[in-house]
Amino acid sequence: MEHQIVTSFLPLRSSALTIFRAALDAGDPRGAIRRALERAGDRLRVREHAYDLRRVFVIGFGKASAAMAHAVEEILDDKIFGGAVSVKYGHLAPLAKISLTEAGHPLPDENSLRGAQKILDLLRDTREDDLVICVISGGGSALLEFPVEGVALDDLRATTDVLLRAGATINELNTIRKHLSQVKGGQLARASHAPIVSLILSDVLGSPLDVIASGPTAPDSTTFADARAIIARYDLRDQLPASVLAHLEQPDPSTRSGWDTPKSDDPIFARVQNVVIADNAIACEAALRAARDLGFNALLLTTFLQGEAREVAKVFAAIAREIATRDHPIAKPACIIAGGETTVTVRGDGAGGRNQELALAGAIEIAGMRNVVLLSGGTDGTDGPTDATGALADGATLARAAERGMDARAFLARNDAYHFFKPLDDLIITGPTNTNLNDVIVMLVE
Amino acid sequence: MEHQIVTSFLPLRSSALTIFRAALDAGDPRGAIRRALERAGDRLRVREHAYDLRRVFVIGFGKASAAMAHAVEEILDDKIFGGAVSVKYGHLAPLAKISLTEAGHPLPDENSLRGAQKILDLLRDTREDDLVICVISGGGSALLEFPVEGVALDDLRATTDVLLRAGATINELNTIRKHLSQVKGGQLARASHAPIVSLILSDVLGSPLDVIASGPTAPDSTTFADARAIIARYDLRDQLPASVLAHLEQPDPSTRSGWDTPKSDDPIFARVQNVVIADNAIACEAALRAARDLGFNALLLTTFLQGEAREVAKVFAAIAREIATRDHPIAKPACIIAGGETTVTVRGDGAGGRNQELALAGAIEIAGMRNVVLLSGGTDGTDGPTDATGALADGATLARAAERGMDARAFLARNDAYHFFKPLDDLIITGPTNTNLNDVIVMLVE
Numbered sequence: 001m002e003h004q005i006v007t008s009f010l011p012l013r014s015s016a017l018t019i020f021r022a023a024l025d026a027g028d029p030r031g032a033i034r035r036a037l038e039r040a041g042d043r044l045r046v047r048e049h050a051y052d053l054r055r056v057f058v059i060g061f062g063k064a065s066a067a068m069a070h071a072v073e074e075i076l077d078d079k080i081f082g083g084a085v086s087v088k089y090g091h092l093a094p095l096a097k098i099s100l101t102e103a104g105h106p107l108p109d110e111n112s113l114r115g116a117q118k119i120l121d122l123l124r125d126t127r128e129d130d131l132v133i134c135v136i137s138g139g140g141s142a143l144l145e146f147p148v149e150g151v152a153l154d155d156l157r158a159t160t161d162v163l164l165r166a167g168a169t170i171n172e173l174n175t176i177r178k179h180l181s182q183v184k185g186g187q188l189a190r191a192s193h194a195p196i197v198s199l200i201l202s203d204v205l206g207s208p209l210d211v212i213a214s215g216p217t218a219p220d221s222t223t224f225a226d227a228r229a230i231i232a233r234y235d236l237r238d239q240l241p242a243s244v245l246a247h248l249e250q251p252d253p254s255t256r257s258g259w260d261t262p263k264s265d266d267p268i269f270a271r272v273q274n275v276v277i278a279d280n281a282i283a284c285e286a287a288l289r290a291a292r293d294l295g296f297n298a299l300l301l302t303t304f305l306q307g308e309a310r311e312v313a314k315v316f317a318a319i320a321r322e323i324a325t326r327d328h329p330i331a332k333p334a335c336i337i338a339g340g341e342t343t344v345t346v347r348g349d350g351a352g353g354r355n356q357e358l359a360l361a362g363a364i365e366i367a368g369m370r371n372v373v374l375l376s377g378g379t380d381g382t383d384g385p386t387d388a389t390g391a392l393a394d395g396a397t398l399a400r401a402a403e404r405g406m407d408a409r410a411f412l413a414r415n416d417a418y419h420f421f422k423p424l425d426d427l428i429i430t431g432p433t434n435t436n437l438n439d440v441i442v443m444l445v446e
Numbered sequence: 447m448e449h450q451i452v453t454s455f456l457p458l459r460s461s462a463l464t465i466f467r468a469a470l471d472a473g474d475p476r477g478a479i480r481r482a483l484e485r486a487g488d489r490l491r492v493r494e495h496a497y498d499l500r501r502v503f504v505i506g507f508g509k510a511s512a513a514m515a516h517a518v519e520e521i522l523d524d525k526i527f528g529g530a531v532s533v534k535y536g537h538l539a540p541l542a543k544i545s546l547t548e549a550g551h552p553l554p555d556e557n558s559l560r561g562a563q564k565i566l567d568l569l570r571d572t573r574e575d576d577l578v579i580c581v582i583s584g585g586g587s588a589l590l591e592f593p594v595e596g597v598a599l600d601d602l603r604a605t606t607d608v609l610l611r612a613g614a615t616i617n618e619l620n621t622i623r624k625h626l627s628q629v630k631g632g633q634l635a636r637a638s639h640a641p642i643v644s645l646i647l648s649d650v651l652g653s654p655l656d657v658i659a660s661g662p663t664a665p666d667s668t669t670f671a672d673a674r675a676i677i678a679r680y681d682l683r684d685q686l687p688a689s690v691l692a693h694l695e696q697p698d699p700s701t702r703s704g705w706d707t708p709k710s711d712d713p714i715f716a717r718v719q720n721v722v723i724a725d726n727a728i729a730c731e732a733a734l735r736a737a738r739d740l741g742f743n744a745l746l747l748t749t750f751l752q753g754e755a756r757e758v759a760k761v762f763a764a765i766a767r768e769i770a771t772r773d774h775p776i777a778k779p780a781c782i783i784a785g786g787e788t789t790v791t792v793r794g795d796g797a798g799g800r801n802q803e804l805a806l807a808g809a810i811e812i813a814g815m816r817n818v819v820l821l822s823g824g825t826d827g828t829d830g831p832t833d834a835t836g837a838l839a840d841g842a843t844l845a846r847a848a849e850r851g852m853d854a855r856a857f858l859a860r861n862d863a864y865h866f867f868k869p870l871d872d873l874i875i876t877g878p879t880n881t882n883l884n885d886v887i888v889m890l891v892e
């Protein structure tokens with residue numbers, strides 16, 4: 001009896017996995033690079049821009065940057081004259097003409113500085129008729145770091161600690177960091193004589209160019225005055241390293257070109273093209289297309305999803321119930337796609353992550369509903385400290401668990417979604433993808 | 447400067463209030479009754495059924511039942527031969543031919559029994575060619591009560607206490623109650639010789655007929671065996687009043703007609719028409735139409751909304767951001783409607799209710815967004831223990847509050863949405879409506 005119920009859901013479960021897989025595929029570095037670069041002989045087209053291919057240099061930083069650089073090599077092989085890419089320790093790929101520097105993440109180390117120095121040296125040697133392809137992905141901010149003169153790596157770390165303890169926001173933290181760096185906040189672009197095409201895998205919701213990897217090739221809207229205002233706001237003069245204070249508080253030679261980070265009207269950006277080749281929105285749009293290809297009426301609810309995972313699950317269940325009952329907000333067979341990142345307030349000592357917890361809370365809410373499937377998965381391959389990236393729930397999940405003597409509410413109470421879904425074989429396991437396009441939720445109602 | 451921002455939002459705020467007002471209007475007892483009853487001389491049409499008007503009797507129970515009965519009198523005045531309606535103390539209306547009994551709510555009292563006795567007496571005197579109009583609204587379960595022989599009102603109360611303390615669900619509680627009552631679970635219908643048209647204002651999400659006011663004119667799927675299983679499940683034999691046990695555990699004379707509550711195949715339901723004339727879904731549909739009339743692309747997200755109010759607000763803000771950024775799930779100018787009931791885990795000592803808290807949390811999340819308005823309101827006129835029924839937030843709310851030295855996060859932390867919105871003049875105050883169609887949320891993004 002129970003087995004029949006489970007079987008009846010299988011086609012819908014398989015559809016949910018297919019749709020989620022489409023989102024993952026959109027984030028695959030190689031595929032995303034190949035979709036972005038259209039080469040025809042000596043010409044390269046990137047969206048609305050075209051470039052002559054003479055000498056091409058490849059730079060990059062981020063957890064996926066080796067894989068991205070490899071994909072660029074496959075396309076532009078004969079035109080590449082050199083390159084320098086910073087990656088996290090162990091995140092390598094076979095590269096012919098591009099040198100790799102392994103460096104620290106999430107905290108920058110001396111190798112982050114060495115990698116940045118190599119990239120800066122390379123950019124300074126470029127000519128105006130060269131082309132620089134810059135591959136950027138999550139983790140780039142730590143893997144590419146080059147502080148201003150007089151400020152040591154330890155001073156940067158101490159500054160971050162002081163700001164976090166004071167309760168500064170991530171935007172405030174980044175404002176300070178950009179003004180202690182020679183590469184962040186558009187300053188990397190300044191080093192190049194050649195045009196730069198930045199190909200960006202974004203791990204930040206909404207893909208703000210000035211935030212991803214600290215925006216090394218994007219205009220920065222923050223100023224030294226902003227940085228000083230933050231120090232005053234939190235009254236941090238006594239706690240910051242002397243070198244940091246000295247740099248931020250020196251008199252403002254506003255007439256000196258290249259003093260502050262470059263703003264959007266800076267002429268250097270006329271030769272910079274920033275292209276987001278994959279982000280959560282692109283992944284969700286791919287999932288949306290896949291759902292429609294499978295015959296679902298599909299709706300993209302949001303790519304800014306946030307909130308406590310177990311409460312967000314209740315909203316999804318409420319939408320499922322409305323679709324099942326009265327075909328709102330769309331008619332059956334329906335697919336709701338959402339992207340973003342929920343949060344989990346950990347109260348128990350179980351294993352899991354926000355995606356697995358959302359699926360578990362969802363399983364409780366949709367228990368007994370026929371033909372509803374709820375999948376929540378991360379795109380980076382790891383959800384919390386587990387080897388799963390998410391889980392899949394349907395209306396029979398609770399019954400199947402009960403057959404094994406498992407009480408879903410007890411597992412949820414101790415944040416133990418991993419051990420709830422594992423024996424049910426409902427974990428989604430992909431292995432690390434080295435890309436992070438945040439999370440994708442797929443809900444199907446038939 | 448700040449004043450200009452506020453002004454720019456005003457048209458959108460006014461639209462949100464218009465749309466919410468449409469939802470309230472759909473729940474107005476008089477209007478809902480008038481839409482349901484189509485009279486032409488001696489004929490009455492109610493949806494797909496038609497009735498000859500000879501002698502009409504009006505019965506009813508619930509907080510809005512006097513107002514509903516009054517509306518029926520306006521339409522069927524000359525045909526009404528009598529009636530008996532139970533209302534909450536003070537919830538009166540001027541009635542010509544229908545007697546009112548004021549009774550206890552939320553706990554039934556002796557007057558609840560007297561009112562039920564009058565209604566039973568009236569029904570037993572009806573003839574097959576009479577027509578009974580039964581008006582039902584929230585609170586009806588307490589206002590109409592008539593226990594089985596041998597069980598006293600105090601026994602019923604004690605039973606409820608025992609079940610609640612044991613952690614029984616509301617469904618389990620209702621199963622027991624229906625089997626200790628002579629009127630709940632379809633048994634009221636059994637007393638009538640005449641056809642019954644029940645006009646129902648539903649305060650239960652999804653409007654399950656067997657749950658609203660304990661379903662006095664609807665088929666009941668629960669049995670004595672179910673009631674006994676609940677007692678066994680929670681091991682309550684030693685705690686329940688002897689009279690209750692004696693009734694529930696007497697041998698099952700299953701051949702005796704009228705022993706258990708009537709099931710859906712019972713012939714009495716051939717002469718009963720249950721019509722939900724207003725509920726949360728009808729209110730939300732009315733809001734949806736009003737939004738479309740105002741030119742918005744409108745989507746009804748759900749009428750089963752649930753979850754912690756401040757977390758649900760984050761999901762709405764995430765949807766607003768998506769609409770603003772990329773016109774998903776619908777294009778601007780967009781209206782998202784949702785109905786249901788969120789919850790608030792009270793941690794502070796402030797004043798407010800779930801709607802005001804949702805609006806406050808929403809104000810924090812949409813702060814700075816242009817052209818976004820989020821309204822959350824109850825349909826009964828009271829949100830928590832306040833004189834407001836909800837509140838309205840927009841992207842400038844936080845800035846306006848800050849001008850007055852108010853920190854939105856601090857107000858939210860102490861569950862004090864009422865005192866946050868009051869000085870901003872952003873509370874929604876309607877006064878008690880005596881109807882409860884749960885809550886309605888209106889979000890506009892232009």
